[in-house]
Amino acid sequence: MKILTIKKTLISSGLVASMLASSISPVFAQTTSQTQNPVEGFWKSLHKDVKDVKNDTTPGPEKRQDKKGVIQDLKDATKMKGAVVTAINGSTLTVSFNGKTYTVNTDRGTIFRKHFFGKSSLSEISVNDKIDVLGKFTDNAKTTIQARFIRDASIMKRHGIFFGTVTSKGSTSFVLQTKNRGSQTITISGTTKFTDQKGDSISYSQLNLNDKVRVEGVWDSVSKQLTEVDRVRDFSIPTTTPTPSPAH
Numbered sequence: 001m002k003i004l005t006i007k008k009t010l011i012s013s014g015l016v017a018s019m020l021a022s023s024i025s026p027v028f029a030q031t032t033s034q035t036q037n038p039v040e041g042f043w044k045s046l047h048k049d050v051k052d053v054k055n056d057t058t059p060g061p062e063k064r065q066d067k068k069g070v071i072q073d074l075k076d077a078t079k080m081k082g083a084v085v086t087a088i089n090g091s092t093l094t095v096s097f098n099g100k101t102y103t104v105n106t107d108r109g110t111i112f113r114k115h116f117f118g119k120s121s122l123s124e125i126s127v128n129d130k131i132d133v134l135g136k137f138t139d140n141a142k143t144t145i146q147a148r149f150i151r152d153a154s155i156m157k158r159h160g161i162f163f164g165t166v167t168s169k170g171s172t173s174f175v176l177q178t179k180n181r182g183s184q185t186i187t188i189s190g191t192t193k194f195t196d197q198k199g200d201s202i203s204y205s206q207l208n209l210n211d212k213v214r215v216e217g218v219w220d221s222v223s224k225q226l227t228e229v230d231r232v233r234d235f236s237i238p239t240t241t242p243t244p245s246p247a248h
Helices: 003-013 038-055 060-075
Strands: 078-089 092-097 100-105 111-113 130-137 144-152 157-169 173-178 182-187 193-196 212-220 225-234
Touching: 078 100, 092 130, 157 182, 182 212
Parallel strands: 100 144, 111 144, 182 225, 193 225
Antiparallel strands: 078 092, 078 130, 092 100, 130 144, 157 173, 157 212, 173 182, 212 225
């Protein structure tokens, strides 16, 4: 069976689409970058499974059985939307869903995504986070799931660009008052670049209260802060007009 045929079959069964097609109201910074849809990573993983089976040197009947196993695993997948994380132990999550407790195991093949489908990792998940899970039960009691895909709806982060006025300033952060999103805390690091309105390099010490600035970084809409700040551009620092050379 060709991979394309497998893909069409699984799409029609709605295993992935039904979980991802949730009614999420988009939350935008003043400008945001597009994030990759996690379905692409999911299908890459599936394609690899099928490719590994295809290239296996196992005799025909056993190879066909392996391929059927890959397809059946996905057909039998279970979906959880809005499960609450109650405990984290290494690579295993304990979640509460519809009044029951489940164990969710993750491994190197598990795909992690944030609320807006940006790439994530197990280390970003916290107790009380709400997650969506796609995986399969590994026990007869159907209380333990091997996860193939986890989306943490509580990690409200995406790359954003904000314009505003500096209202307070600390040693490693400052507060930016924006027009549409209110106050945002901007956390800087040693890799943050500061420039004037022309794009020439300046230092953080040159940033003053009431300056008009543009900030690029990873935005968390819940905590109202930007981290991993790439660049801060200060439009209030006056440009220096070159002194004309005296006429001869």
